[in-house]
Amino acid sequence: MSDFIICLAGLFASVAPFGALGTVLRYKRDIARQQSPDALQLDRLTLFSPVAAFVLVAIAALVSDPLLDALRISGPSFEFAAAAAMLPLAIRLLVFGDSMTPPAWKLPDLAWLMPFALPLLAGPVSLIAAISYADRFGVAEAIVAAAIPLSLTGTLFATLPRWQRARPLVVQMLGRLSGVLLVAMAAEMVLDGLYSV
């Protein structure tokens, strides 16, 4: 598998677009009774959340080298930590099919930023994965790879009404598959850590 494909698969699994979709869908169902139909501020969610998440992930990729130097950790050793950090999200995806518990509070004006950009899309797992992949494959590769799942996430959010009409099981299954991919990418990271100089 080419380096970019690995980088893309890892960041796709870490951003988990279908896991994020599952969270948003569940949240929308929960609040539909309490708030206006556009409580999610769909326009902002579609555009601003992925862009904000992309900026955060790109910053993580850009600072990977100085950050690892400051922490005094070599890239291959950091991969063990990155793989371990993926596990909580992987478990969540495998068990519930979404990326996080839907927030149980009234959405603030900046909901597109928090919780939907941070931590839903650019959570610790995505940021750590970006740091690790940027160190391993290069900053540009990691940034380009991160743009793809985040673009897909924006597309999924934009088509939220259609997904609402789909059976919840479909989105759950897609989220669980993201969990399987995340476990696989965590294992790949551990192996690469073991077999890197």
Place this chain on the structure above:
Amino acid sequence: MLFRSALLSVAFWAVFLAGLRLTVVPPETCGQDNLPAIQNAASQAIGWIEHNQLPDGAFVYEYDANTNKTSTDYNDVRHAGVTMALYQAAGRLHDSAALAAADRALAWERQHLVQMHGWSALAPDAKGAALGSSALMLVGLTERRAATGDHQYDDLMHQLASFITALQGSDGNFAFGYDLTADAPQSGASTYYPGESLWALTLMNNAFPGEGWDKAARSALNYIATRRDDDVGVSYPPVADQWAAYGIAEISQWGGLTSAEINYAHRLAARFGLFVRTEAQRDGSWYGQILRGPEARGAAAGTWIEGLAALWRASQFDTRLADLAAPTAERATCIAGIMAGIQITAAGAKSYPQPGLAEGAWYQDGDTRMDDQQHTFSGLIYTADLLQNNPHREPTQLLPMPSP
């Protein structure tokens, strides 16, 4: 509500990441990873070997500072390795004292040679000749020839090389040694003898090109790269074999490494790298020491430096190994710096019962063995090479021979 929930999430991740920091990725440090410190440590290490040579040409094998006793054991393979390191010092550091000490050690070896069937082998007990002893003796003689330009031992070198090839099978593997009583090759498998023989054969080919030693060397490397680890039952292959890395570095200059051998070189570099990263974590923090256990002994860490520096050299000659250049250099420098930092200094040696057995040495639990200094010395001089971007192992000028 939003604030409380966010705080809980942040707290979870803070605790989780702190736990990872403590358990999975303690900080790594690389001691005195600079050229002057590494060169100085190499000089101090070879000084330990020179000062602790016995009148008969052998060396203090092992010393336990806790009991203030030297071991009565001896090992002819390690003797040959230490002699080799002295010849390396003679050539690389222009150290006449090292040459004199090496020649005394060579005299010890020559007293324990057996000659049969047109070959010679080192066999101190006159019952069996271990392959590794003769292989490293041959490496030492090639180093002597390169350092001095003296050809007086060319015949002996050929006889030792003939012993090695006499024990080599058609698959590239070697017999364990030769049973002098039964007058037959000894059965059994050694983990490191094939690598030692490989390196000896590559240097023999460099010294005497066109005589066909390269064919035996290539066959040995193919065996090591593809089957050796299975044959000796290595649980987590590849075994960290710095001798094989030396062999790869030589053959990379001839060209023609196979894809299996290139793949093996990558796996070997990764194994050394993993060991070094773990050692750097031990050195980096008090909890790293608790998690990763005691520091490796000098002989072990020394072989990692040797292996990494050798693979760095190979990366300079074969473009398929070019990706190893930066990481092998980084790891070799790191572990060399660690070893330079924990070497017993002259001041530190004063606290030992016998300072002469401490200065320039590496101790583990109060114990040092001659190959702790040998392997680390060799690794340090080749790391100094890579820090100076010098991929050539041979001395640049000849050391004058002492007058008879």
